[in-house]
Amino acid sequence: MGYSRQREMLLSVLKDTRSHPTANWIYEEMRKRDPKISLGTVYRNLALLTESGVILRIDTEHDSVHYDGFTHPHYHFVCNGCGEVSDLSIDPIGIEAEVERETGGSVAGHTLVFYGKCKNCK
């Protein structure tokens, strides 16, 4: 996978924030640097980078998908009030082997999401 100017820009935007943005937020941010950027380009590159493990995708019970440029294994907390997604420093759990044993399949990864009210919304 080569790195086009737009793909580089997307990565740089994503690495520069810890806010776990949505595709649309990233799009708006990229438009500030280059107003001709296309929303389709954002989605296509988000999919590519997710597939190759360069970035993380976070699915929650709320509206649209969030992305994370911080790939070191970690978990997330989602506020049911304001929808904000934040990182946790909980230690990764090591039970993928157990899941493989139980399912007979192969495990590539896992996601752990906590829901509740953040300090502000509580």
Place this chain on the structure above:
Amino acid sequence: MGYSRQREMLLSVLKDTRSHPTANWIYEEMRKRDPKISLGTVYRNLALLTESGVILRIDTEHDSVHYDGFTHPHYHFVCNGCGEVSDLSIDPIGIEAEVERETGGSVAGHTLVFYGKCKNCK
């Protein structure tokens, strides 16, 4: 919350399967029993039952939301090949208190989803 005929039917459909169906699958199943059922009714009741904790909603990296009539705390495995969602018998992890301490918020629940290839797709 009263239980209308349609809501009862939805619950019965969901309790009768362990397949973690999507809204549309449930809709088709209910249509077999009552062809006049409305898709809006399915979605409205899924939202109501999820909010009140009678059923579970499962968000994955694949297409649409899945639902689970089995509410005893448990985790899920999602196959990246066929998209099938299956139950795991892993013991629930008890770290919500730790998350509350770290975030300063309140935790209402958590979801743990493993991704990989199932026995068939591997």
Place this chain on the structure above:
DNA sequence: ATAAATTTAGTAATCGTTACTGATTATCTC
């Protein structure tokens, strides 16, 4: 430098989900 392959901007289409409305059904009070 030229040819081949990839990526893009822009736009149209898709699909899951939600919102709306007037009709129907359930519940509540007498």
Place this chain on the structure above:
DNA sequence: GAGATAATCAGTAACGATTACTAAATTTAT
């Protein structure tokens, strides 16, 4: 039980996130 009140429904339109498409531009390989 009859009538009033509230909840729920079927049907359909609207919405918003995401994907698909196409011709032009850019990158990469020769």
